[in-house]
């Protein structure tokens with residue numbers, strides 16, 4: 001058996017109680033052994049990777065994004081706007097998205113995440129204008145080509161401005177089209193083995209862009225096929241007001257009424273919940289994706305991470321779409337999580353290790369995956385390696401704290417299933433400069449075409 005000993009890391013965060021100071025033994029895409037200080041591999045190893053200058057983490061897991069939005073970063077008409085007018089400004093631009101632009105946006109976003117130490121991505125794609133009906137197929141092909149672990153969520157919008165919703169007519173689909181395509185995508189792409197690289201979940205966009213019927217039908221379909229359910233919820237106070245006016249219910253009551261309050265569901269943002277709602281979410285095991293930068297950019301509020309976790313909800317981390325972050329750097333997002341949570345909790349109530357936990361095991365739990373998100377025997381060998389070799393780290397003492405507090409942003413090496421995807425801070429799968437040039441051109445075309 002081909003074995004690799006990741007030997008004597010400078011520091012390591014396992015996201016569990018295991019001591020991995022002696023390193024990790026990798027074989028056949030999995031972690032075979034976790035070695036405590038002074039411990040040696042139990043058998044002969046075929047290769048050794050000297051990790052003495054590396055801080056080692058489980059590959060980071062991103063639980064919410066909209067890859068296509070990388071084409072509308074720092075977009076002038078949308079700058080400095082609140083959520084609803086921000087969306088209404090961007091919808092007409094996004095409506096012109098083409099398959100080629102979408103493929104480039106997906107690849108750029110995934111590689112950007114990879115370079116930040118991320119090995120598993122979840123994307124929420126809900127935009128299917130005419131000509132882009134195969135948006136999820138395009139993403140599936142891209143993620144398989146890159147060899148990254150991905151949960152692609154088939155989003156939907158069915159409530160246009162004509163029916164009291166927010167999106168324009170040109171980007172909504174009928175319920176039958178949405179449900180037929182959802183079934184097709186699950187059957188075509190969703191992998192069920194325990195080392196799945198590609199999963200599909202169902203993801204109506206938000207209460208203000210779909211009908212209650214599509215929410216109910218999606219929940220039934222997800223249960224029938226045993227796949228995840230995802231949406232945006234309780235992001236802003238405006239959304240609370242919308243739900244009360246449109247449905248006569250607060251967002252969580254609405255969610256409950258359409259059959260979504262269960263452990264199959266994970267919600268992006270999850271900010272404006274009261275105490276009773278937090279308890280109900282926890283009792284149901286519903287997951288929350290905390291999106292710190294996006295919540296700060298759109299002045300949405302602060303997720304109640306500690307109360308949600310205490311109630312029983314898995315809580316993970318997400319960069320959110322690049323029109324509201326505007327980067328896709330998950331390691332930077334770990335720092336943002338620490339900083340924003342320190343505005344809610346005392347310093348000893350939310351630590352740098354809590355922030356790292358959100359982006360690793362917390363996120364894996366949100367995606368209902370027990371094979372990633374931590375370093376332990378039997379888990380997939382999805383691992384991120386950082387070096388403290390930039391001026392911002394000079395003089396640092398605790399390496400794990402330095403990653404978060406000094407602000408690491410670029411992984412030195414990344415492996416997925418034991419395969420190197422990044423070495424010496426370079427993406428091994430293609431030409432990043434060419435990808436950026438093509439992507440920038442696609443962004444200009446999309447913006448100038450609307």
Ligand SMILES: [Zn+2]
Pocket residue numbers: 064065066124232268320321
């Ligand atoms: Zn989002």
